[in-house]
Amino acid sequence: MTTLFFIEHANGQVSDQSLKAISATSQIDGDVHGLIVGSDIDSVVAEASKIEGLSKLMHVDDDSFNNILAENLTQLILNISEDYEYFLAAATTTGKNVMPRLAAKLDVSQISEIIAIEGPDTFIRTIYAGNAIATVQTSDPKKVLTVRPTAFKSAAMGSSGCEITKINAENMPSISEFIGEELTKSDRPELTSAKTIISGGRGMQNGENFELLDKVAEKLGAAVGASRAAVDAGFVPNDYQVGQTGKVVAPELYIAVGISGAIQHLAGMKDSKVIVAINKDEEAPIFDVADYGLVADLFQVLPELEQAL
Amino acid sequence: MKILVPVKRVIDPYVNIRVKSDETGVETENVKMSMNPFCEIAVEEAIRLKEAGKAEEIIAVSIGNQSCQETIRTALAMGADRGIHVLTEEKIEPISIAKILSKICEQESPGLVISGKQAIDGDNNQTGQMLAALTDMPQGTFASKIEIDSDKVKVTREIDGGLQTVSLNMPAIITTDLRLNEPRYASLPNIMKAKKKPIDQKSPEDYSIDVTPRVNVLKVIEPPKREAGIKVENISELVEKLKNEAGVI
Numbered sequence: 001m002t003t004l005f006f007i008e009h010a011n012g013q014v015s016d017q018s019l020k021a022i023s024a025t026s027q028i029d030g031d032v033h034g035l036i037v038g039s040d041i042d043s044v045v046a047e048a049s050k051i052e053g054l055s056k057l058m059h060v061d062d063d064s065f066n067n068i069l070a071e072n073l074t075q076l077i078l079n080i081s082e083d084y085e086y087f088l089a090a091a092t093t094t095g096k097n098v099m100p101r102l103a104a105k106l107d108v109s110q111i112s113e114i115i116a117i118e119g120p121d122t123f124i125r126t127i128y129a130g131n132a133i134a135t136v137q138t139s140d141p142k143k144v145l146t147v148r149p150t151a152f153k154s155a156a157m158g159s160s161g162c163e164i165t166k167i168n169a170e171n172m173p174s175i176s177e178f179i180g181e182e183l184t185k186s187d188r189p190e191l192t193s194a195k196t197i198i199s200g201g202r203g204m205q206n207g208e209n210f211e212l213l214d215k216v217a218e219k220l221g222a223a224v225g226a227s228r229a230a231v232d233a234g235f236v237p238n239d240y241q242v243g244q245t246g247k248v249v250a251p252e253l254y255i256a257v258g259i260s261g262a263i264q265h266l267a268g269m270k271d272s273k274v275i276v277a278i279n280k281d282e283e284a285p286i287f288d289v290a291d292y293g294l295v296a297d298l299f300q301v302l303p304e305l306e307q308a309l
Numbered sequence: 310m311k312i313l314v315p316v317k318r319v320i321d322p323y324v325n326i327r328v329k330s331d332e333t334g335v336e337t338e339n340v341k342m343s344m345n346p347f348c349e350i351a352v353e354e355a356i357r358l359k360e361a362g363k364a365e366e367i368i369a370v371s372i373g374n375q376s377c378q379e380t381i382r383t384a385l386a387m388g389a390d391r392g393i394h395v396l397t398e399e400k401i402e403p404i405s406i407a408k409i410l411s412k413i414c415e416q417e418s419p420g421l422v423i424s425g426k427q428a429i430d431g432d433n434n435q436t437g438q439m440l441a442a443l444t445d446m447p448q449g450t451f452a453s454k455i456e457i458d459s460d461k462v463k464v465t466r467e468i469d470g471g472l473q474t475v476s477l478n479m480p481a482i483i484t485t486d487l488r489l490n491e492p493r494y495a496s497l498p499n500i501m502k503a504k505k506k507p508i509d510q511k512s513p514e515d516y517s518i519d520v521t522p523r524v525n526v527l528k529v530i531e532p533p534k535r536e537a538g539i540k541v542e543n544i545s546e547l548v549e550k551l552k553n554e555a556g557v558i
Contacts, residue, residue, distance in 0.1 A: 010470075017469075069475065070438065071447050093468040097450045100403070100435035104442035109404050109523045112433050122527065127432055131326040132335050135527040175478045176447035179463065183471035190470045196557070220558060238488040239467065244322055244429060245346050245487060253557040263325055270535060274555045276547065291538035291555065294547055304544040309558070 001030040003086035004077070007051075008094055009036065009044045014051070016154070016193060021090035021147035022051060023155040027117040028086055031055045035080075037065035037073065049161030057162055062169045067178040068094055074101040076169055081106060084142070091146035099146050108140035115151035129244040129267035149193075150250040150271070191242065194223035196253045199242055199269070200235070201227040203258020203279065203298055207235040212302040213257060219309040225249070227256075227265045243268035258298050261286030278302075310420035311366045312355040314389065315410055316348040318373060318380040319430045332528040335430075344380050347425025349387075349492040350485040354455060355423050356388035357490065363457045364420070366390045370413060372406055374398055378508060385503035386495035392508035397520060403431075405513070405520040407439035412516035414444050419480060421462065426451050426484040437484035447477035453488040 003025050008015040025032045032053050036045055037060040049057045060076060077087065077098075087102060089095035091113040103110035115133075116124040122137045123145065184190070191197065198220065200213050210224065217224050225247070226240035242249055244267040254272035259265060261277070261284055269275070270289055277290035280297050287293040294301065320326065320335070321343040327336040344352075355367045369384035371377040372395040381392035395409055414422065427434035441448035449455075449464030453472065456463040457479075466473045467486045495503070513520045541547045551558045 067473075070441075070450070074442065093451060093466075096434050097438065097448070100433075100438035101442040101448065103435070104404060104407055104439035107404075109402055110433075110435050110439075111524065112435060125432075126532070127529070128320075128326045128335060128430060129432065130532060132328050132529050133532050134529045137525045137527055139523050139525070173445070173447075175445075177476045179474040179476050181468075181471065181473045192469060241487065253551065253555070264322065270532075274551070274557045275535075275538075276551070287540075288537045289535045292547055292550055293538065293540045294542075294544070295540065296543075301544050305548070308544050308548045 001085040003032045004084040006089040007034045007036045014048050017090040017149040019154045020149035020152045023152045024147045039063045050157045052156040052158045054162045057164045058167050069176050070097045071176050072172045073098050087144045091148050095146045103144035108142050110144045113148040115148050189223050191223045191247050196220045196222035197225050197251045198222050198255040199225035200257050201259030202229040215306045227259045260284045310364045312364045313368050313419040313422045314351050314355050315370045315424045316384050317345040317428045318377050319345045328531045334529050344383050345428045350489050351423040352384045352387050353490045353492040385506040386500040395511045399520050401520050403433050403435035406436050408518045409516050410440045411443040422482045437482050441482040446482050448482045450484045451486040452483050
């Protein structure tokens with residue numbers, strides 16, 4: 001049996017999320033082949049070919065794959081699917097967009113965001129936003145999986161590259177078109193991949209006060225998030241939201257400021273390695289999950305925190 | 310144009326989840342149920358398109374046990390025109406749901422299917438993409454903006470790190486993300502009116518779909534509990550602990 005792993009890249013580098021997710025393949029028997037797409041990406045292809053565990057890397061060198069459309073990438077993988085039993089990708093917005101489409105084309109189930117591999121057909125994943133952990137076994141002949149990157153360590157890079165072959169994009173469906181992309185221009189990391197996150201809740205009182213968090217985030221190289229209460233109150237846009245209906249994050253350090261710790265919010269951040277809570281209400285449930293709690297007025301201590309870093 | 314909106318009944322997002330002690334799943338008996346939040350956004354978007362004169366009819370579909378009728382009624386009370394309830398007691402997987410929906414698409418020929426990007430119980434995030442595959446329609450997943458322009462629909466998608474815009478030939482499948490809209494509450498008169506709107510009852514057999522699960526849930530457990538840590542007195546103690554004890558800054 002052979003595994004196909006879809007490797008993503010951005011800004012001339014293999015994506016961190018792919019590097020982490022691909023290490024899940026070390027727990028599956030058999031060869032691992034990589035697939036990477038895009039034109040003028042020879043240096044990324046060379047880098048990707050060194051990922052430990054890869055025995056072959058297929059590269060589609062085609063302008064139409066500089067921006068990925070689910071319809072086309074699915075067809076591309078389908079074209080070569082006969083040779084593979086496992087199909088994996090990181091659970092990024094691209095992986096989540098493409099892998100279910102591929103699974104349905106192969107008439108199999110897809111298993112989303114696995115956090116561990118128990119056996120050749122048995123996987124562990126979270127459900128209910130991490131409030132329960134399910135072990136599932138599939139009876140499908142082909143396994144299509146997305147892998148939660150935060151659950152795996154980055155794959156090592158070998159000193160020499162594996163075999164690289166070029167494949168062509170054939171039979172592409174022309175039913176969708178890429179129009180444009182507007183990437184958030186920020187020196188800050190993105191919430192789902194940030195190593196440190198500082199989030200504000202209703203206790204921030206208004207949107208302007210989020211600047212206090214921005215200043216601390218600047219010092220820490222952190223992303224800024226928010227609780228649903230802060231989003232509902234209109235302090236910050238919805239894409240800040242950490243929680244069951246927002247983003248699920250698991251950074252090394254999560255600092256919750258003025259957040260009471262509703263179940264909604266906890267579901268989105270309780271897998272963080274270290275949690276700090278700053279809240280003036282010492283009864284706030286956030287303290288039940290915090291490694292370090294500080295009962296204090298956030299308006300007093302946030303500037304102090306910024307100074308101390 | 311018709312818009313088809315699949316809606317799912319899930320445990321209310323504000324309810325504390327309890328894992329069953331025999332590790333077979335999550336307790337759903339005597340628990341408050343609601344429409345999946347992402348499905349509410351899908352219903353709302355369909356209604357807005359209808360209000361803007363872009364659509365004539367909204368059909369809400371739910372697949373599951375008898376109680377799913379309530380979820381369809383909620384969609385009808387918000388403003389959907391009629392419902393289809395596919396009754397099954399089986400724990401039905403995304404691939405089977407997508408197959409049933411693809412048959413409904415054959416019969417109803419909607420110009421758009423708008424579904425939630427994921428249900429907050431299984432967290433699968435698959436059904437819309439699978440339906441798109443089975444019907445060979447293009448897909449605009451994780452939508453935060455939808456603009457219909459004659460036979461194409463422009464979808465702005467929430468992707469890691471920003472926004473992406475794609476143009477899809479219609480008919481197309483769209484899955485909703487949080488920022489697309491804020492769903493309305495159904496007014497009392499509309500709740501009353503919804504009781505008179507038709508719901509067609511079907512079964513998976515009517516569509517000749519085998520819904521036997523392919524994925525067997527071996528066990529469901531609670532995640533490891535986090536222990537409350539310590540309280541620090543001030544910022545300097547906090548920073549010292551984070552540096553020297555936790556090693557995270």
